[in-house]
Amino acid sequence: xxxxxxxxxxxxNDLLVAMARRVVSAIDRASAALLEGDTxxxxxxxxxxxxxxxxxxxxxxxIIELMTQYDAVASDLRFVLGAxxxxxxxxxxxxxxxxxxxxxLLRAPAAVIPDSLxxxxxxxxxxxxxxxxxxxxxxxxxxQLQASQMSLDDDELDALQARIHAQLPSLGxxxxxxxxxxxxxxxxxxxxxxxxxxxxxxxYAVTGDVHLDRS
Amino acid sequence: xxxxxxxxxxxxNDLLVAMARRVVSAIDRASAALLEGDTxxxxxxxxxxxxxxxxxxxxxxxIIELMTQYDAVASDLRFVLGAxxxxxxxxxxxxxxxxxxxxxLLRAPAAVIPDSLxxxxxxxxxxxxxxxxxxxxxxxxxxQLQASQMSLDDDELDALQARIHAQLPSLGxxxxxxxxxxxxxxxxxxxxxxxxxxxxxxxYAVTGDVHLDRS
Numbered sequence: 001x002x003x004x005x006x007x008x009x010x011x012x013n014d015l016l017v018a019m020a021r022r023v024v025s026a027i028d029r030a031s032a033a034l035l036e037g038d039t040x041x042x043x044x045x046x047x048x049x050x051x052x053x054x055x056x057x058x059x060x061x062x063i064i065e066l067m068t069q070y071d072a073v074a075s076d077l078r079f080v081l082g083a084x085x086x087x088x089x090x091x092x093x094x095x096x097x098x099x100x101x102x103x104x105l106l107r108a109p110a111a112v113i114p115d116s117l118x119x120x121x122x123x124x125x126x127x128x129x130x131x132x133x134x135x136x137x138x139x140x141x142x143x144q145l146q147a148s149q150m151s152l153d154d155d156e157l158d159a160l161q162a163r164i165h166a167q168l169p170s171l172g173x174x175x176x177x178x179x180x181x182x183x184x185x186x187x188x189x190x191x192x193x194x195x196x197x198x199x200x201x202x203x204y205a206v207t208g209d210v211h212l213d214r215s
Numbered sequence: 216x217x218x219x220x221x222x223x224x225x226x227x228n229d230l231l232v233a234m235a236r237r238v239v240s241a242i243d244r245a246s247a248a249l250l251e252g253d254t255x256x257x258x259x260x261x262x263x264x265x266x267x268x269x270x271x272x273x274x275x276x277x278i279i280e281l282m283t284q285y286d287a288v289a290s291d292l293r294f295v296l297g298a299x300x301x302x303x304x305x306x307x308x309x310x311x312x313x314x315x316x317x318x319x320l321l322r323a324p325a326a327v328i329p330d331s332l333x334x335x336x337x338x339x340x341x342x343x344x345x346x347x348x349x350x351x352x353x354x355x356x357x358x359q360l361q362a363s364q365m366s367l368d369d370d371e372l373d374a375l376q377a378r379i380h381a382q383l384p385s386l387g388x389x390x391x392x393x394x395x396x397x398x399x400x401x402x403x404x405x406x407x408x409x410x411x412x413x414x415x416x417x418x419y420a421v422t423g424d425v426h427l428d429r430s
Contacts, residue, residue, distance in 0.1 A: 060296065067282065067292050077282045081275065084299045168390045175383045178390030179397035186398060 005070045012062050012083055017139045019055045019090040020198075024132040026052070026097035027191060031125025033101055034184070035118065039108045045101035052094035059087040082205035086139075089194040089201075093132070096191045103184060112180050116171055120164050124188040127156045131195045138202055150199035157192035161185045220285045227277050227298050232354045234270045234305040235413075239347040241267070241312035242406060246340025249315055249399070250333065254323045260316035267309035274302040297420040301354075304409040304416075308347070311406045318399060327395050331386055335379050339403040342371045346410045353417055365414035372407035376400045 026045050033041040063080055066072075072080065103112050113121050131153050138147045164185045168178055241260050248256040278295055281287075287295065318327050328336050346368050353362045379400045383393055 063296060064289055064292050067287065068289050071286065072282065074279055074283050077279050081278060081299060084296060085303060088300060088303055165394065168394055171390065173390045175386065175388045175390065175393030178393040179380065179383050182394035182397050183401060186401070 005066070005072065005076070008062070008066050008070075009076065009079060012059065012066065012080070013139065013142075015055055015059050015062060016083060016086050016090065017136060019052055019059070019087065019094075020132065020136045020139055022048070022052050022055070023090055023093045023097065024129065024136060026094055027100075027125070027132050028129045030097040030100040030104075031121075031129065033104045034112060034125065035122055037104065037108060037111050039105055042101035042104040042108075046098050046105070049094050049098045052091055056087045056091045059083060079205040082201040086198050086201050089198045093191055093194045096187045096194070099187045100184060103180060103187075107180065112184065114171070114173060114177055114181070117164060117167070117181060120160055120167075121184065121188075124157060124160045124185070127153070127160065128188050128191050131157070131192055135195050135198055138199055142202060142206065144203055144206060147199040147202040151196050154192040154196045157189050161189040220281070220287065220291070223277070223281050223285075224291065224294060227274065227281065227295070228354065228357075230270055230274050230277060231298060231301050231305065232351060234267055234274070234302065234309075235347065235351045235354050237263070237267050237270070238305055238308045238312065239344065239351060241309055242315075242340070242347050243344045245312040245315040245319075246336075246343065248319045249327060249340065250337055252319065252323060252326050254320055257316035257319040257323075261313050261320070264309050264313045267306055271302045271306045274298060294420040297416040301413050301416050304413045308406055308409045311402045311409070314402045315399060318395060318402075322395065327399065329386070329388060329392055329396070332379060332382070332396060335375055335382075336399065336403075339372060339375045339400065342368070342375065343403050343406050346372070346407055350410050350413055353414055357417060357421065359418055359421060362414040362417040366411050369407040369411045372404050376404040 026049065029041045030045045032038060033045065063084060066080065106112075131150070134146060134150065134153065137143060138150070164181060168181065173181065241264065244256045245260045247253060248260065278299060281295065321327075346365070349361060349365065349368065352358060353365070379396060383396065388396070
Protein backbone atom coordinates (compact mmCIF):
# COMPACT_ATOMS: atom_id res chain seq x y z
CA UNK A 1 0.00 0.00 0.00
CA UNK A 2 2.89 2.40 -0.62
CA UNK A 3 2.27 3.23 -4.28
CA UNK A 4 1.17 6.83 -4.86
CA UNK A 5 -2.35 5.86 -5.90
CA UNK A 6 -3.00 3.95 -2.72
CA UNK A 7 -1.48 6.74 -0.69
CA UNK A 8 -4.02 9.06 -2.30
CA UNK A 9 -6.82 6.61 -1.48
CA UNK A 10 -5.65 6.65 2.13
CA UNK A 11 -5.79 10.43 2.15
CA UNK A 12 -9.28 10.25 0.69
CA ASN A 13 -10.27 7.92 3.50
CA ASP A 14 -8.72 10.31 6.05
CA LEU A 15 -11.12 13.00 4.82
CA LEU A 16 -14.07 10.65 5.37
CA VAL A 17 -12.81 9.88 8.88
CA ALA A 18 -12.54 13.62 9.56
CA MET A 19 -16.15 14.07 8.40
CA ALA A 20 -17.29 11.22 10.64
CA ARG A 21 -15.50 12.74 13.65
CA ARG A 22 -17.30 16.03 13.14
CA VAL A 23 -20.59 14.15 12.86
CA VAL A 24 -19.93 12.47 16.23
CA SER A 25 -19.37 15.85 17.79
CA ALA A 26 -22.47 17.32 16.12
CA ILE A 27 -24.90 14.60 17.18
CA ASP A 28 -23.40 14.49 20.67
CA ARG A 29 -23.88 18.21 21.22
CA ALA A 30 -27.25 18.29 19.47
CA SER A 31 -28.55 15.52 21.73
CA ALA A 32 -27.24 17.29 24.82
CA ALA A 33 -28.80 20.57 23.63
CA LEU A 34 -32.12 18.78 23.17
CA LEU A 35 -32.10 17.31 26.67
CA GLU A 36 -30.80 20.45 28.39
CA GLY A 37 -32.47 23.09 26.21
CA ASP A 38 -28.98 24.52 25.67
CA THR A 39 -29.42 27.08 22.88
CA UNK A 40 -25.72 28.04 22.76
CA UNK A 41 -24.79 24.41 22.05
CA UNK A 42 -27.59 24.17 19.48
CA UNK A 43 -26.34 27.30 17.71
CA UNK A 44 -22.81 25.90 17.62
CA UNK A 45 -24.07 22.69 15.99
CA UNK A 46 -25.93 24.70 13.34
CA UNK A 47 -23.00 26.94 12.50
CA UNK A 48 -20.36 24.20 12.54
CA UNK A 49 -22.26 22.04 10.05
CA UNK A 50 -20.52 24.18 7.43
CA UNK A 51 -17.27 22.38 8.32
CA UNK A 52 -18.77 19.00 7.41
CA UNK A 53 -19.92 20.43 4.08
CA UNK A 54 -16.47 21.90 3.44
CA UNK A 55 -14.91 18.47 3.98
CA UNK A 56 -17.33 17.00 1.46
CA UNK A 57 -16.13 19.51 -1.15
CA UNK A 58 -12.56 18.39 -0.43
CA UNK A 59 -13.62 14.75 -0.92
CA UNK A 60 -15.05 15.68 -4.34
CA UNK A 61 -11.93 17.54 -5.39
CA UNK A 62 -9.72 14.71 -4.25
CA ILE A 63 -11.75 12.16 -6.19
CA ILE A 64 -11.56 14.16 -9.43
CA GLU A 65 -7.79 14.55 -8.90
CA LEU A 66 -7.37 10.84 -8.26
CA MET A 67 -9.37 9.77 -11.28
CA THR A 68 -7.57 12.10 -13.68
CA GLN A 69 -4.10 11.11 -12.46
CA TYR A 70 -4.35 7.34 -12.30
CA ASP A 71 -5.71 4.38 -14.20
CA ALA A 72 -7.56 2.55 -11.50
CA VAL A 73 -8.67 -1.07 -11.46
CA ALA A 74 -12.27 -2.06 -10.68
CA SER A 75 -11.62 -2.77 -7.00
CA ASP A 76 -10.10 0.69 -6.49
CA LEU A 77 -12.99 2.25 -8.37
CA ARG A 78 -15.42 0.55 -6.04
CA PHE A 79 -13.60 2.23 -3.19
CA VAL A 80 -13.82 5.61 -4.92
CA LEU A 81 -17.49 5.13 -5.79
CA GLY A 82 -18.08 4.11 -2.17
CA ALA A 83 -16.28 7.23 -0.98
CA UNK A 84 -18.65 9.44 -3.00
CA UNK A 85 -21.65 7.78 -1.38
CA UNK A 86 -20.13 7.76 2.09
CA UNK A 87 -19.49 11.49 1.88
CA UNK A 88 -23.14 12.04 0.87
CA UNK A 89 -24.36 10.02 3.86
CA UNK A 90 -22.00 11.68 6.33
CA UNK A 91 -23.02 15.11 5.09
CA UNK A 92 -26.65 14.08 5.64
CA UNK A 93 -25.89 12.83 9.16
CA UNK A 94 -24.46 16.28 9.88
CA UNK A 95 -27.66 17.83 8.54
CA UNK A 96 -29.78 15.63 10.79
CA UNK A 97 -27.79 16.69 13.85
CA UNK A 98 -28.39 20.25 12.68
CA UNK A 99 -32.14 19.59 12.38
CA UNK A 100 -32.21 18.39 16.00
CA UNK A 101 -30.36 21.54 17.05
CA UNK A 102 -32.69 23.76 15.02
CA UNK A 103 -35.77 22.31 16.64
CA UNK A 104 -34.27 23.24 20.03
CA LEU A 105 -33.83 26.81 18.80
CA LEU A 106 -37.31 26.92 17.25
CA ARG A 107 -39.07 26.16 20.54
CA ALA A 108 -36.68 27.81 23.01
CA PRO A 109 -37.08 28.80 25.79
CA ALA A 110 -39.73 26.05 25.91
CA ALA A 111 -38.50 22.45 25.81
CA VAL A 112 -39.13 20.58 22.54
CA ILE A 113 -39.64 17.22 24.16
CA PRO A 114 -42.01 16.57 27.05
CA ASP A 115 -40.59 15.24 30.33
CA SER A 116 -42.34 11.91 29.89
CA LEU A 117 -40.27 11.18 26.76
CA UNK A 118 -36.99 12.56 28.08
CA UNK A 119 -35.55 9.15 28.94
CA UNK A 120 -36.39 7.76 25.49
CA UNK A 121 -34.76 10.70 23.74
CA UNK A 122 -31.73 10.43 26.02
CA UNK A 123 -31.47 6.79 24.91
CA UNK A 124 -31.82 7.80 21.26
CA UNK A 125 -29.09 10.41 21.63
CA UNK A 126 -26.77 7.95 23.35
CA UNK A 127 -27.39 5.29 20.69
CA UNK A 128 -26.80 7.80 17.88
CA UNK A 129 -23.51 8.95 19.42
CA UNK A 130 -22.38 5.35 19.92
CA UNK A 131 -23.22 4.51 16.32
CA UNK A 132 -21.37 7.56 15.00
CA UNK A 133 -18.31 6.72 17.12
CA UNK A 134 -18.37 3.16 15.83
CA UNK A 135 -18.52 4.54 12.31
CA UNK A 136 -15.29 6.48 12.85
CA UNK A 137 -13.58 3.23 13.82
CA UNK A 138 -15.09 1.33 10.88
CA UNK A 139 -13.81 3.94 8.43
CA UNK A 140 -10.39 4.22 10.06
CA UNK A 141 -9.78 0.48 10.16
CA UNK A 142 -11.96 -0.51 7.17
CA UNK A 143 -13.41 -2.89 9.72
CA GLN A 144 -15.61 -5.31 7.76
CA LEU A 145 -16.89 -7.19 10.78
CA GLN A 146 -18.08 -4.11 12.66
CA ALA A 147 -19.44 -2.68 9.41
CA SER A 148 -21.52 -5.78 8.74
CA GLN A 149 -23.00 -5.57 12.23
CA MET A 150 -23.99 -1.91 12.15
CA SER A 151 -27.60 -2.70 11.34
CA LEU A 152 -27.86 -4.39 14.75
CA ASP A 153 -26.89 -1.12 16.41
CA ASP A 154 -29.35 0.69 14.21
CA ASP A 155 -32.12 -1.66 15.37
CA GLU A 156 -31.92 0.08 18.74
CA LEU A 157 -32.80 3.44 17.21
CA ASP A 158 -35.65 1.86 15.24
CA ALA A 159 -36.98 0.25 18.39
CA LEU A 160 -36.80 3.53 20.30
CA GLN A 161 -38.64 5.32 17.52
CA ALA A 162 -41.36 2.64 17.54
CA ARG A 163 -41.57 2.94 21.34
CA ILE A 164 -42.00 6.70 21.16
CA HIS A 165 -44.67 6.41 18.45
CA ALA A 166 -46.53 3.76 20.43
CA GLN A 167 -46.74 6.14 23.39
CA LEU A 168 -48.01 9.11 21.36
CA PRO A 169 -51.75 8.30 21.34
CA SER A 170 -51.95 7.85 25.10
CA LEU A 171 -49.75 10.62 26.49
CA GLY A 172 -52.21 13.41 25.84
CA UNK A 173 -49.84 15.78 24.04
CA UNK A 174 -51.07 18.64 21.95
CA UNK A 175 -50.66 18.39 18.18
CA UNK A 176 -47.61 20.67 18.14
CA UNK A 177 -45.74 18.55 20.65
CA UNK A 178 -46.79 15.34 18.90
CA UNK A 179 -45.54 16.69 15.56
CA UNK A 180 -42.22 17.82 17.09
CA UNK A 181 -41.72 14.47 18.80
CA UNK A 182 -42.47 12.51 15.62
CA UNK A 183 -40.04 14.58 13.57
CA UNK A 184 -37.28 14.46 16.19
CA UNK A 185 -37.59 10.69 16.54
CA UNK A 186 -37.39 10.47 12.77
CA UNK A 187 -34.20 12.59 12.64
CA UNK A 188 -32.46 10.14 15.00
CA UNK A 189 -33.83 7.13 13.16
CA UNK A 190 -32.60 8.50 9.81
CA UNK A 191 -29.21 9.26 11.38
CA UNK A 192 -28.92 5.54 12.13
CA UNK A 193 -30.05 4.58 8.61
CA UNK A 194 -27.28 6.65 7.09
CA UNK A 195 -24.73 5.04 9.41
CA UNK A 196 -25.89 1.65 8.13
CA UNK A 197 -25.50 2.84 4.56
CA UNK A 198 -21.98 4.05 5.21
CA UNK A 199 -21.13 0.70 6.78
CA UNK A 200 -22.51 -1.15 3.79
CA UNK A 201 -20.41 1.00 1.50
CA UNK A 202 -17.32 -0.03 3.45
CA UNK A 203 -18.28 -3.66 2.86
CA TYR A 204 -19.03 -2.92 -0.80
CA ALA A 205 -15.66 -1.26 -1.32
CA VAL A 206 -13.94 -4.51 -0.36
CA THR A 207 -16.35 -7.20 -1.57
CA GLY A 208 -18.21 -5.47 -4.41
CA ASP A 209 -21.45 -6.67 -2.84
CA VAL A 210 -23.92 -3.84 -3.32
CA HIS A 211 -27.03 -5.78 -2.49
CA LEU A 212 -27.05 -4.78 1.10
CA ASP A 213 -28.13 -1.28 1.74
CA ARG A 214 -31.16 -0.32 -0.25
CA SER A 215 -34.70 -0.85 0.74
CA UNK B 216 -20.57 13.32 -29.07
CA UNK B 217 -20.16 10.17 -31.17
CA UNK B 218 -17.04 8.74 -29.61
CA UNK B 219 -17.62 5.52 -27.66
CA UNK B 220 -16.99 7.14 -24.29
CA UNK B 221 -19.61 9.79 -24.82
CA UNK B 222 -22.01 7.20 -26.13
CA UNK B 223 -21.53 5.35 -22.84
CA UNK B 224 -22.13 8.58 -20.92
CA UNK B 225 -25.38 9.00 -22.85
CA UNK B 226 -26.42 5.49 -21.90
CA UNK B 227 -25.58 6.27 -18.29
CA ASN B 228 -27.80 9.33 -18.51
CA ASP B 229 -30.59 7.20 -20.05
CA LEU B 230 -30.54 5.06 -16.90
CA LEU B 231 -30.94 8.17 -14.74
CA VAL B 232 -33.86 9.30 -16.91
CA ALA B 233 -35.44 5.86 -16.51
CA MET B 234 -35.06 6.15 -12.73
CA ALA B 235 -36.64 9.61 -12.78
CA ARG B 236 -39.60 8.34 -14.84
CA ARG B 237 -40.28 5.63 -12.30
CA VAL B 238 -40.09 8.20 -9.53
CA VAL B 239 -42.73 10.32 -11.29
CA SER B 240 -45.01 7.32 -11.46
CA ALA B 241 -44.32 6.41 -7.81
CA ILE B 242 -45.04 9.84 -6.33
CA ASP B 243 -48.07 10.28 -8.58
CA ARG B 244 -49.67 7.02 -7.45
CA ALA B 245 -48.58 7.48 -3.82
CA SER B 246 -50.22 10.91 -3.71
CA ALA B 247 -53.40 9.54 -5.28
CA ALA B 248 -53.38 6.64 -2.83
CA LEU B 249 -53.04 9.11 0.04
CA LEU B 250 -55.99 11.21 -1.10
CA GLU B 251 -58.23 8.28 -2.04
CA GLY B 252 -57.12 5.79 0.61
CA ASP B 253 -56.38 3.40 -2.26
CA THR B 254 -54.48 0.52 -0.66
CA UNK B 255 -53.98 -1.40 -3.92
CA UNK B 256 -52.21 1.61 -5.43
CA UNK B 257 -50.19 2.03 -2.24
CA UNK B 258 -49.11 -1.61 -2.34
CA UNK B 259 -48.05 -1.26 -5.97
CA UNK B 260 -45.88 1.75 -5.10
CA UNK B 261 -44.22 -0.18 -2.28
CA UNK B 262 -43.50 -3.27 -4.39
CA UNK B 263 -42.37 -1.38 -7.49
CA UNK B 264 -39.77 0.62 -5.59
CA UNK B 265 -37.55 -2.39 -6.17
CA UNK B 266 -37.37 -1.38 -9.83
CA UNK B 267 -35.87 1.99 -8.94
CA UNK B 268 -33.28 0.26 -6.78
CA UNK B 269 -32.47 -2.18 -9.59
CA UNK B 270 -31.82 0.74 -11.92
CA UNK B 271 -29.45 2.24 -9.37
CA UNK B 272 -27.42 -0.99 -9.37
CA UNK B 273 -27.22 -0.74 -13.15
CA UNK B 274 -25.97 2.85 -12.83
CA UNK B 275 -23.22 1.64 -10.51
CA UNK B 276 -22.18 -1.18 -12.81
CA UNK B 277 -22.16 1.14 -15.80
CA ILE B 278 -19.97 3.66 -13.97
CA ILE B 279 -17.41 1.05 -12.97
CA GLU B 280 -17.34 -0.22 -16.58
CA LEU B 281 -16.92 3.29 -17.92
CA MET B 282 -14.11 4.18 -15.57
CA THR B 283 -12.13 1.01 -16.21
CA GLN B 284 -12.44 1.28 -20.00
CA TYR B 285 -11.64 4.92 -20.61
CA ASP B 286 -9.28 7.65 -19.50
CA ALA B 287 -11.69 10.43 -18.77
CA VAL B 288 -10.93 14.13 -18.51
CA ALA B 289 -12.02 16.19 -15.50
CA SER B 290 -15.22 17.48 -17.11
CA ASP B 291 -16.37 13.94 -17.94
CA LEU B 292 -15.50 12.84 -14.43
CA ARG B 293 -17.67 15.57 -13.02
CA PHE B 294 -20.51 14.13 -15.04
CA VAL B 295 -19.79 10.64 -13.71
CA LEU B 296 -19.48 11.89 -10.13
CA GLY B 297 -22.73 13.78 -10.61
CA ALA B 298 -24.39 10.61 -11.94
CA UNK B 299 -23.45 8.74 -8.74
CA UNK B 300 -25.06 11.45 -6.64
CA UNK B 301 -28.09 11.81 -8.87
CA UNK B 302 -28.77 8.09 -8.61
CA UNK B 303 -28.57 8.32 -4.81
CA UNK B 304 -31.08 11.18 -4.77
CA UNK B 305 -33.47 9.52 -7.23
CA UNK B 306 -33.38 6.31 -5.22
CA UNK B 307 -34.24 8.34 -2.15
CA UNK B 308 -37.12 10.06 -3.93
CA UNK B 309 -38.47 6.60 -4.70
CA UNK B 310 -38.14 5.72 -1.02
CA UNK B 311 -40.07 8.82 -0.01
CA UNK B 312 -42.92 7.94 -2.38
CA UNK B 313 -42.84 4.49 -0.76
CA UNK B 314 -43.02 6.06 2.72
CA UNK B 315 -46.15 7.98 1.70
CA UNK B 316 -47.66 4.74 0.38
CA UNK B 317 -46.70 2.84 3.53
CA UNK B 318 -48.39 5.37 5.77
CA UNK B 319 -51.61 4.81 3.77
CA LEU B 320 -51.29 1.08 4.40
CA LEU B 321 -50.44 1.58 8.07
CA ARG B 322 -53.67 3.45 8.84
CA ALA B 323 -56.05 1.77 6.37
CA PRO B 324 -59.01 1.54 6.32
CA ALA B 325 -58.86 4.86 8.19
CA ALA B 326 -57.61 7.90 6.27
CA VAL B 327 -54.12 9.14 7.22
CA ILE B 328 -54.88 12.78 6.60
CA PRO B 329 -57.84 14.64 8.05
CA ASP B 330 -60.37 16.21 5.65
CA SER B 331 -59.38 19.70 6.70
CA LEU B 332 -55.85 19.17 5.29
CA UNK B 333 -56.90 17.29 2.19
CA UNK B 334 -56.59 20.30 -0.13
CA UNK B 335 -53.10 21.09 1.17
CA UNK B 336 -51.90 17.52 0.65
CA UNK B 337 -53.48 17.45 -2.81
CA UNK B 338 -51.46 20.57 -3.57
CA UNK B 339 -48.30 18.92 -2.18
CA UNK B 340 -48.87 15.83 -4.30
CA UNK B 341 -49.48 17.90 -7.42
CA UNK B 342 -46.35 19.99 -6.79
CA UNK B 343 -44.24 16.88 -6.17
CA UNK B 344 -45.44 15.25 -9.40
CA UNK B 345 -44.78 18.44 -11.38
CA UNK B 346 -41.27 18.69 -9.90
CA UNK B 347 -40.52 15.06 -10.72
CA UNK B 348 -41.78 15.47 -14.28
CA UNK B 349 -39.63 18.56 -14.69
CA UNK B 350 -36.68 16.56 -13.44
CA UNK B 351 -37.15 13.99 -16.21
CA UNK B 352 -36.92 16.80 -18.76
CA UNK B 353 -33.89 18.35 -17.07
CA UNK B 354 -32.04 15.05 -17.15
CA UNK B 355 -33.08 14.23 -20.71
CA UNK B 356 -32.07 17.61 -22.12
CA UNK B 357 -29.37 18.47 -19.58
CA UNK B 358 -31.40 21.64 -19.28
CA GLN B 359 -29.28 24.08 -17.29
CA LEU B 360 -31.86 26.84 -17.16
CA GLN B 361 -34.66 24.65 -15.81
CA ALA B 362 -32.18 22.98 -13.46
CA SER B 363 -31.07 26.29 -12.00
CA GLN B 364 -34.71 27.24 -11.35
CA MET B 365 -35.76 24.04 -9.61
CA SER B 366 -35.38 25.58 -6.16
CA LEU B 367 -38.24 27.96 -7.07
CA ASP B 368 -40.52 24.98 -7.67
CA ASP B 369 -39.32 23.47 -4.43
CA ASP B 370 -40.27 26.66 -2.59
CA GLU B 371 -43.90 25.70 -3.16
CA LEU B 372 -43.47 22.43 -1.25
CA ASP B 373 -41.68 24.26 1.55
CA ALA B 374 -44.49 26.81 1.75
CA LEU B 375 -47.13 24.07 1.84
CA GLN B 376 -45.26 22.28 4.61
CA ALA B 377 -45.05 25.52 6.60
CA ARG B 378 -48.77 26.12 6.01
CA ILE B 379 -49.65 22.65 7.27
CA HIS B 380 -47.46 23.05 10.36
CA ALA B 381 -48.97 26.46 11.09
CA GLN B 382 -52.44 24.90 11.14
CA LEU B 383 -51.51 22.02 13.44
CA PRO B 384 -51.89 23.76 16.81
CA SER B 385 -55.40 25.04 16.05
CA LEU B 386 -57.08 22.16 14.23
CA GLY B 387 -57.60 20.05 17.32
CA UNK B 388 -56.12 16.81 15.99
CA UNK B 389 -55.12 14.00 18.27
CA UNK B 390 -51.38 13.33 18.70
CA UNK B 391 -51.43 10.36 16.30
CA UNK B 392 -52.92 12.40 13.46
CA UNK B 393 -50.60 15.32 14.18
CA UNK B 394 -47.59 13.01 14.06
CA UNK B 395 -48.76 11.39 10.80
CA UNK B 396 -49.40 14.77 9.22
CA UNK B 397 -46.01 16.14 10.25
CA UNK B 398 -44.18 13.11 8.83
CA UNK B 399 -46.17 13.06 5.58
CA UNK B 400 -45.55 16.75 5.00
CA UNK B 401 -41.88 16.10 5.63
CA UNK B 402 -41.78 13.24 3.08
CA UNK B 403 -43.08 15.58 0.37
CA UNK B 404 -40.77 18.38 1.44
CA UNK B 405 -37.76 16.05 1.34
CA UNK B 406 -38.86 14.78 -2.05
CA UNK B 407 -38.53 18.36 -3.31
CA UNK B 408 -35.13 18.81 -1.64
CA UNK B 409 -33.75 15.80 -3.47
CA UNK B 410 -35.12 17.13 -6.78
CA UNK B 411 -33.21 20.35 -6.12
CA UNK B 412 -30.05 18.36 -5.39
CA UNK B 413 -30.40 16.42 -8.65
CA UNK B 414 -30.85 19.69 -10.52
CA UNK B 415 -27.77 21.16 -8.93
CA UNK B 416 -25.79 18.09 -9.93
CA UNK B 417 -26.86 18.65 -13.52
CA UNK B 418 -25.50 22.20 -13.26
CA TYR B 419 -22.35 20.93 -11.54
CA ALA B 420 -21.72 18.36 -14.27
CA VAL B 421 -21.45 21.18 -16.80
CA THR B 422 -20.02 24.06 -14.80
CA GLY B 423 -18.09 22.33 -12.03
CA ASP B 424 -19.79 24.65 -9.56
CA VAL B 425 -20.50 22.55 -6.49
CA HIS B 426 -21.28 25.39 -4.14
CA LEU B 427 -24.98 25.24 -4.70
CA ASP B 428 -26.71 22.41 -3.06
CA ARG B 429 -25.60 21.87 0.49
CA SER B 430 -26.98 23.54 3.51
